[in-house]
Amino acid sequence: MLPREHLPPRGSAGTPPRRKHAFRVLGLAAAALLMTACSPAVFHPAPAGNGESHAAPAFATNNGQAITAEREQGGAEQNTGGPGEDDAVAPLPALAAEVSNVRETQREAVAEGASDLEAAHQEHLAQLAAEEERLEQEQAQAEAELERQRLEDQAAEEAAQAEEEAAAEREEDSEAEAPTEDTPAPDAPIPEEPAPQEPEQTRPGTSSDAPVFAGDLDHYLEQLAEHHPGDISISVAELGGQARTGSAAGAESRVSASTYKVFVAYGILSRVESSEMDWDDPIDGGRDRATCLNEMISVSDNPCADVFREEIGWEGLRDIAAETGGPATDFIPAYARTSANDLTAFMTALESGALNLSPESRSRLLGALESNIFREGIGAGSAGSVLNKVGFIDGYLNDTAIVRHPQGTYVLSIMSEGSDWNAISAITRDIEAALY
Secondary structure (H helix, E strand, C coil), X not given: CCCHHHCCCCCCCCCCCCCCHHHHHHHHHHHHHHHHHCCHHXXXXXXXXXXXXXXXXXXXXXXXXXHHHHXXXXXXXXXXXXXXXXXXXXXXXXXXXXXXXXXXXXXXXXXXXXXXXXXXXXXXXXXXXXXXXXXXXXXXXXXXXXXXXXXXXXXXXXXXXXXXXXXXXXXXXXXXXXXXXXCCCCCCCCCCCCCCCCCCCCCCCCCCCCCXXXXXXXXXXXXXXXXXXXXXXXXXXXXXXXXXXXXXXXXXXXECHHHHHHHHHHHHHHHHHCCCCCCCCEEECCEEHHHHHHHHHHCCCHHHHHHXXXXXXHHHHHHHHHHCCCXXXXXXXXXXXXXXXXXXXXXXXXXXXXXXXXXXXXXXXXXXXXXXXCCCCHHHHCCCEEEEEEEEXXXXXXXXXXXXXXXXXXXXXXXXECCCHHHHHHHHHHHHHHHC
């Protein structure tokens, strides 16, 4: 309410005197001002956003207009919610977008992490598989080594047992030959008996039941092999002339003994030609490569052959056998195997110049074969010039040769088990008679 001093003076009757129209308007304006001051908008004003300001409500010229203006202004503020409410709500979409972006980034990180984890898992599985395969290979190698060791131990035990039995037999024989108590010991020393001499090998003559060549060379060779003792295979190839060939069990794989050294010699010659090796290389006991090659063939030297074999390797020797047409020839650490046909094929290629060797290398190998000192087999049975390589071990007797006969050249290979050099020389003489 207005202070008392601002109230209009009252009349004698206690009622305010009539005033002019201006005073009425002023009163209405004051009332409107009071109503506005007591409004909730005054005590709880809406915050102004972005520096905006609100104009004070205009005073109406009368009560109706003032109230209407105030209501319209209040309704507008209620409908619009006021600028303060918009400012409060406005950050929510941006916050939601940011949250969505963060969640999307998290999902991408999770997906990427899962992909990396799967890749690492697959790599780990591959490593496990490789490790398992390696372990299996090692186990197989270990089992093979154990089997090899077992076979070696078994062979050693059998050899030791055989030696013990032989020693026991010798002891029994010595006890049987020892003088008894009734036999007086001689006063004078007994002269030693001469050492037993091996029976001299003689060249067998043609027996009445010897096979006769009737034109079929294969059949004739089979008859010759059956006619002589032991298990024998034969292969022959005529160079020039009628170019006849024949064999009896010629394709059978047999223990090669030292005949395998012709393949080793070819490997060394090839590697010297390709400059992988040199003739002056020291090999064994102060001997150079050239000397070792010649002695490996001419006197069947084993230390030189062992060094050469290690230089070429087993796989390299197999390649040489395949190159020279030897399907039955194989090289393994324990022993080498070949056939009469394979040896004949190699010697035929050497004599005809079909081997991949220079004339100098070919002449070197032919010279070593010609100087061979072992002549009890083919060399003893032929009337021609013999260039040969023998092999003999544990009852196996083998001989392969280039024979330059006055009437023609031929290659002959004979492999045997349980036979003798006499049989090989006799077969040579019979074949030569059939050819010429």
